[in-house]
Amino acid sequence: MLPKCPVCGKEMIVTELHCKRDEVTVRGRFRASPFDFLDKDELEFVILFFRARGNLKEIERYTGQGYFALRGKLEKILEKMNLQxxxxxxxxxxxxxxxxxxxxxxxxxxxxxxxxxxxxxxxxxxx
Incomplete structure (x- = not known):
């Protein structure tokens, strides 16, 4: 899903959702959440970040990953979500x-x- 229009750069609005399995289509105007642009691993990291109350040092102790690696992952997620x-x-x-x-x-x-x-x-x- 594209967060911004590739032509004008404005926010894209979802107008149709379709389930291939059930052949169900829903039409309307839907705004995509910034979380919709994350893959499974990134979403799991965000959930872990919430559970650690935003404390990367605590996540470092829990996962064994280095602080700067975790910080880099957080920066990439912020960028992917189009958040500064x-x-x-x-x-x-x-x-x-x-x-x-x-x-x-x-x-x-x-x-x-x-x-x-x-x-x-x-x-x-x-x-």
């Missing part, structure tokens, strides 16, 4: 893209202003 870690997207986005997101209704004006204020404070020195 909190704070990263807003810090890396250009002002032009920020204004574009406001125009498209992806973020509010207040949120955009807050991001710009934080950037300005971050750029000032205390000297």
């Amino acid at each position: 870690p909190l704070g990263e997207m807003k810090e890396e986005i250009s002002e032009e893209d920020l204004f574009k997101q406001v125009k498209e209704g992806k973020i509010g004006v207040e949120e955009a202003l807050e991001i710009l204020k934080k950037r300005k404070k971050g750029g000032e020195s205390d000297v």
